[in-house]
Amino acid sequence: MIKKRLNVRMSGLGGQGAVTAAHVLAMAANRDGKFSISNPFFGAEKRMAPAESYCRIGIERIYDRGELVFPDVIQVFHPQVITMGKSYTMPFYSGVKEGGLVIINSDQPLLSEEDIQRLKDLHVALFYIAGTELAIEVAGTELSTNMSMLGSVAGITKCVTMEALDGALQERFGKKFVASGGTASLDEAIKKKFAKKEMLLAKNLATVKAAYDIASEWAEKNQYELRVGNPAVAA
Amino acid sequence: MADTHSVIGTKNKKGQTFTDTWKMMNEAPRTPSFYTGSEVIKEALRRASCDVMIAYPITPQSEAAALIGELFAEGYIGDYFRGESEFAVMSQCAGAAFGGARVFTTTAGPGTMRAMENFPMWSGARLPIQMIVTCRGINSPLSIQPDTLEIAYLLNTGMLVWHAETAQDFFDWILKGYMVSEEPDVHLPLALCCDGFFVTHTKDVVNLTPTDMCLPPYDPYRSPVPCMDMECPPVRMMRDPFIMKSNYISYATHASWQQEVWAAVERSRKHTIKWLNGLIETENTDAEVIIVASGTAVSQGREAIRLLEDEGIRCGLVKVKVLRPWPGEEIREATKNAKHIVVPEFNVTGWLAKEIKATIPDSDRVNAGPHVCGGMTMPPEIIASEIKTLLGMRTMSLAGRGS
Numbered sequence: 001m002i003k004k005r006l007n008v009r010m011s012g013l014g015g016q017g018a019v020t021a022a023h024v025l026a027m028a029a030n031r032d033g034k035f036s037i038s039n040p041f042f043g044a045e046k047r048m049a050p051a052e053s054y055c056r057i058g059i060e061r062i063y064d065r066g067e068l069v070f071p072d073v074i075q076v077f078h079p080q081v082i083t084m085g086k087s088y089t090m091p092f093y094s095g096v097k098e099g100g101l102v103i104i105n106s107d108q109p110l111l112s113e114e115d116i117q118r119l120k121d122l123h124v125a126l127f128y129i130a131g132t133e134l135a136i137e138v139a140g141t142e143l144s145t146n147m148s149m150l151g152s153v154a155g156i157t158k159c160v161t162m163e164a165l166d167g168a169l170q171e172r173f174g175k176k177f178v179a180s181g182g183t184a185s186l187d188e189a190i191k192k193k194f195a196k197k198e199m200l201l202a203k204n205l206a207t208v209k210a211a212y213d214i215a216s217e218w219a220e221k222n223q224y225e226l227r228v229g230n231p232a233v234a235a
Numbered sequence: 236m237a238d239t240h241s242v243i244g245t246k247n248k249k250g251q252t253f254t255d256t257w258k259m260m261n262e263a264p265r266t267p268s269f270y271t272g273s274e275v276i277k278e279a280l281r282r283a284s285c286d287v288m289i290a291y292p293i294t295p296q297s298e299a300a301a302l303i304g305e306l307f308a309e310g311y312i313g314d315y316f317r318g319e320s321e322f323a324v325m326s327q328c329a330g331a332a333f334g335g336a337r338v339f340t341t342t343a344g345p346g347t348m349r350a351m352e353n354f355p356m357w358s359g360a361r362l363p364i365q366m367i368v369t370c371r372g373i374n375s376p377l378s379i380q381p382d383t384l385e386i387a388y389l390l391n392t393g394m395l396v397w398h399a400e401t402a403q404d405f406f407d408w409i410l411k412g413y414m415v416s417e418e419p420d421v422h423l424p425l426a427l428c429c430d431g432f433f434v435t436h437t438k439d440v441v442n443l444t445p446t447d448m449c450l451p452p453y454d455p456y457r458s459p460v461p462c463m464d465m466e467c468p469p470v471r472m473m474r475d476p477f478i479m480k481s482n483y484i485s486y487a488t489h490a491s492w493q494q495e496v497w498a499a500v501e502r503s504r505k506h507t508i509k510w511l512n513g514l515i516e517t518e519n520t521d522a523e524v525i526i527v528a529s530g531t532a533v534s535q536g537r538e539a540i541r542l543l544e545d546e547g548i549r550c551g552l553v554k555v556k557v558l559r560p561w562p563g564e565e566i567r568e569a570t571k572n573a574k575h576i577v578v579p580e581f582n583v584t585g586w587l588a589k590e591i592k593a594t595i596p597d598s599d600r601v602n603a604g605p606h607v608c609g610g611m612t613m614p615p616e617i618i619a620s621e622i623k624t625l626l627g628m629r630t631m632s633l634a635g636r637g638s
Binding site: 023026027030035036037038039040041043044063064065066067069070 | 379380381438531533535538
């Protein structure tokens with residue numbers, strides 16, 4: 001399916017970098033010459049509390065902002081979004097559009113038979129990725145989980161190129177970035193994990209690439225397509 | 236004489252050139268940048284020749300306030316500090332403005348409410364302070380999410396009140412705002428509002444003016460009331476408030492001064508129209524249905540119009556940019572052909588719809604809503620659905636959004 005607009009909802013927990021992931025995805029889409037907008041939605045800034053962010057990518061100017069009630073792609077950054085209802089919608093896939101995609105960071109299946117059936121009825125594809133394990137394996141820290149999630153959505157939908165993601169990551173982490181106190185301290189924490197900033201960028205990019213390849217392969221094998229483009233031209 | 240003293244073309248200590256504001260905003264080249272609204276506030280301030288910024292943390296404006304702190308560290312702001320509370324901040328802003336400084340502050344929600352006493356005082360004292368309001372919920376239970384109720388409280392303070400839709404509006408209006416505010420026949424504070432998060436925390440493309448150009452500095456001697464200096468110390472203004480002398484002259488003076496403040500709001504109209512290219516913007520006002528909105532509700536309205544177009548329904552749009560002075564005549568003209576006037580709002584009381592109803596003939600044409608409140612989002616689908624219901628068409632059920 002080719003759509004004029006791809007709406008991505010990232011449901012995560014505070015501290016996992018869902019907000020950063022949406023910003024980086026939007027920055028990458030912008031670098032690719034597409035229109036994009038990203039924004040977060042959260043309550044008190046604390047670890048493990050529900051935090052959502054949204055990225056809209058399209059071929060025409062985007063006005064819509066705020067919580068994404070009707071997403072094409074839902075990314076679950078943490079199993080507790082599902083198992084403990086740490087989500088702004090119940091169930092977490094509420095509002096997903098027909099033919100959409102659900103990406104879950106988990107090393108084991110989490111959905112009930114009923115959930116699976118409801119997603120199947122809507123022709124929504126389901127992709128599991130052990131994103132935290134991948135982050136630990138490639139980058140050596142679970143703090144890079146958001147990179148696995150970025151790679152997986154890009155790998156399946158090709159909504160941004162790897163080149164643009166590389167540029168966006170350098171823009172985000174290559175210079176001093178002032179946001180909230182919480183974000184600033186997390187930035188500091190992740191920088192301490194790496195001897196040099198270049199190392200941080202390289203390892204994060206490697207995590208994105210690894211997830212991109214896994215997701216890309218899955219999409220090919222399952223013949224799943226969800227792209228941003230002009231449907232009129234494509235037809 | 237004025238020309239020989241002009242600073243235009245000279246450089247400030249950061250090497251920026253004081254530039255004619257009209258040229259800077261309308262003729263200078265622009266660079267597209269992908270920034271959050273908070274970053275854009277910082278970039279506007281970099282170019283604003285601001286003397287004093289006073290900060291106090293409250294979501295969602297904390298990020299902008301912190302970023303302006305960075306700007307101070309870089310040397311672009313005359314002075315910067317954190318007040319003890321929002322009430323203290325707004326009082327300190329008054330002090331700085333009395334002293335002849337160009338003043339900037341940012342606030343939100345409960346903080347704005349806490350400081351409320353100061354705003355009519357600013358207007359009465361004719362202090363052209365600029366205050367960014369990144370609207371959020373003000374009620375209990377606590378919400379940090381966008382809700383535009385605090386704007387309703389600002390409408391009768393005698394401040395100029397503008398409502399930005401996007402970060403681009405924000406960038407341009409911060410700089411243009413000082414030009415309107417500081418006119419001698421206006422000289423009033425400006426509340427430049429946006430919907431928190433939807434603008435402050437959203438990354439979007441914004442076209443910025445060159446970093447090496449900045450506004451000419453504020454000239455306090457253009458003030459219509461004596462500015463404070465060694466000849467005119469603050470005690471002269473504060474010691475003998477008129478109302479303390481209960482005679483005819485004191486009452487008359489007090490009443491006429493209030494009238495003068497609101498006359499100044501009216502006089503800002505011509506300057507605002509010049510700088511913002513009108514108090515409202517319109518599209519397809521010959522349509523049967525027109526959405527009238529301000530802030531983020533305009534953006535959601537634009538998306539709803541796209542959805543309706545796909546179904547062959549034509550819908551017009553009025554973007555209300557300025558709330559004080561109120562664009563009554565413009566709205567009457569823009570909505571004269573409309574059968575239905577739909578007013579989506581991010582607050583529970585519908586203050587914009589009430590203002591519009593008080594302005595136009597046949598006010599039963601106004602459909603107050605849809606409303607979302609307490610930090611809810613407004614999907615374009617619910618605006619489109621409300622419009623289809625008004626037109627007597629079948630519409631999707633939005634209740635069970637999971638199924």
